Amino acid sequence: MISAEFFCAELDRRGYGFFSGVPCSFLKGPFALLEQRDSYVPAPNEGIALSMAAGAELGGTRAVVLAQNSGLGNLLDPLTSLTMAYEIPLLLFVSLRGWPNAEDDEPHHAAMGAGTIGVLESVGVAHGILDPAEESLGALLDRAEEARRENRSFVVLVPAKTVDAHPVPAAASDAEMDRREAVSAIAGHLGDALVYSTTGMISRELFGIVDNPRNFYMQGSMGHAIGLGLGTALNRPDQQVVVIDGDGAAVMHLGGLALVGERRPANLTHFVLDNGAYDSTGGQRTRDVAMRWDELALAAGYRTGRVCRTAKEITAHMAEIEGVPGPHLVALHIGRGGATPPRVTSAHTNAEVRARFQAAATASRKDDLP
Ligand SMILES: Cc1ncc(C[n+]2csc(CCOP(=O)(O)OP(=O)(O)O)c2C)c(N)n1
Structure with a gap:
């Protein structure tokens, strides 16, 4: 599996400086590390994560969005009508819940699990599927770089068990109830x-x-x-x-x-x-x-x-x-x-x-x- 440290270091090496998204358990390792940085802003929904990332790009900062494929519905409008229409290149990581076998996941992920790749293809967004080898991340980020040269976004699709978990730092809480x-x-x-x-x-x-x-x-x-x-x-x-x-x-x-x-x-x-x-x-x-x-x-x-x-x-x-x-x-x-x-x-x-x-x-x- 790709370690969360390698994942984040690879993005740093390529100059990405702003991160946003809504978590998915498939990406909890990178989220745990990114959370510790000021350059990560948790978004209320995936569409806002995407528009914030586009705003960062327009200001000259390379930006990354991380989301679950269930959140594709929330970000599809700004992805198509904002970043595609205005040619703003972003890097997205989208998990593949419910894929490749719907039976291996909760039933509410079945339709989007089967449909994620087709949705991206139907709107013409370049994408590739990550596998658990470190070289796979490098190769997909190279493809994202090529897409970027043409002002196009690139989606790295993340199946289960490709990126390792990382402990979430304990948060102080004054709560009296669980x-x-x-x-x-x-x-x-x-x-x-x-x-x-x-x-x-x-x-x-x-x-x-x-x-x-x-x-x-x-x-x-x-x-x-x-x-x-x-x-x-x-x-x-x-x-x-x-x-x-x-x-x-x-x-x-x-x-x-x-x-x-x-x-x-x-x-x-x-x-x-x-x-x-x-x-x-x-x-x-x-x-x-x-x-x-x-x-x-x-x-x-x-x-x-x-x-x-x-x-x-x-x-x-x-x-x-x-x-x-x-x-x-x-x-x-x-x-x-x-x-x-x-x-x-x-x-x-x-x-x-x-x-x-x-x-x-x-x-x-x-x-x-x-
Ligand atoms: C559109 C969308 N984005 C992301 C997810 C993944 N997801 C499932 S539950 C959950 C957390 C919900 O948080 P909250 O409502 O605060 O309840 P808690 O989990 O803290 O009990 C997330 C992000 C999802 N199901 N749908």
Whole structure:
């Protein structure tokens, strides 16, 4: 396997000076090293990583974007309409989750695993697949250099087990709760709400604590749990809806919060578990400066916004907002890490999760709704 040190040293040697992206566990080694540099800026989504990298290039700094192939959807627009249209050459590393065999990975990676190479080919972006030998990285970076001479970008595709891991430096935290305690506390207040939980460990934690047909474990679609929750809340005013988000996912599509604040569904409660990290992909930091979720919620138009630091505070706050019309945002300040919860797919296919959720949701539907 290529070591993370060699990977980063090779980029340094070739003069790359700015790095951004959203982590993938296949690239956690380089992320762990890059995180220690000022020249790395964690991006809220892959499209912003790409546009920032393009801005760095326009200012004369060679830039690199690192992303999971699920993030290709987020960066395809600026890749084609910005960097291709304006001929700004970038170097991208895009992991290949769900490739070459979809069965070896989680099902939400299947379509993009099979489609990544075809998507790049269809829009005409030069690319090559990395293999675990150091020479492979050098050869692909030489090809990126050739593309750069013609002002074209180059994508290095990174399959599983090609770049080695590297320890993530421990982050100081004043958190008094971990993910399990936070999700357990929320679970005690769900009643008969329809629940959408975000991608990664948070859905797995909820599943491990209380598996319920009214839980929609949304693996994949990072940042879109709030869209699901809003769509259901607006169309089912008779039904309480809960969204359990991560800070990385909530920030990825912050526009969803703005829309909740504008539409103001009274029946929506939005929990955000803020550990300051992308815990599910190895604990890389999301932001250096903590988000003021309470102020953000109120500024966006939520009816209430609160940050809770302990399970006790959550219980007290839930009693306070009981019966008060939402939308409510409840951010939970939590620590990183913890035991790895079971995969939802160990018990249910995604289609089963959807079918039993939809059955539960429609069973509670009042006849006089449109
Ligand atoms: C568009 C997209 N980019 C990247 C990923 C990879 N990914 C899966 S979970 C995750 C971290 C989510 O972070 P957060 O919402 O803060 O929750 P946490 O993992 O900390 O519980 C990432 C980056 C993804 N699934 N989709």
